[in-house]
Amino acid sequence: QVRLVESGGGLVQAGDSLKLSCAASGSTLRNYAVAWFRQVAGKERECVAVINWIGGSTYYADSVKGRFTISKDEAKSTNDLQMSDLKPDDTAIYYCAADCRKISATYYSHGDLEDWGQGTKVTVSS
8 A cells, every 4th residue: 555645736827737746655656557536526536647557558538638648756656747738627636546456557547546645736727
C-alpha cells in the first residue's frame, strides 16, 4: 500500500497550463500503475489519464488527449499530470491513484485502483 498526496492545483485562466504532482510514500512507484481522476460535485468520477506499471502504456480520456500528459518518476516516487490549454470544463477536484497489480492502463481507467490521494482542486476561469 502506498500513501499519495497531490499538489499543484489552483485557479488558472482558460488556455493556461498547470502541472499536478502526486508524491508517494510507503513504497516507491517502481511497480505501480498510477492514474489521475477528476470529479465535479454531482457528477461521476472521470478517469483522466493512466500510466501502467512499466510506464510503457498509457490511457487518456478523449477530452484531454493532446492536452494532458501523465508521467512518473520512479526515483522520486512521484507522478505528474502536465495539463495545457486548460478549459473551464477541466474544473474539478483531481485525484491521484495507484495500484501494484500488473494490469493494462485501460482496465485501470474504470477506477479499480487500491490507493487514492485526497485530491487537489483545479479551477479554470473563462
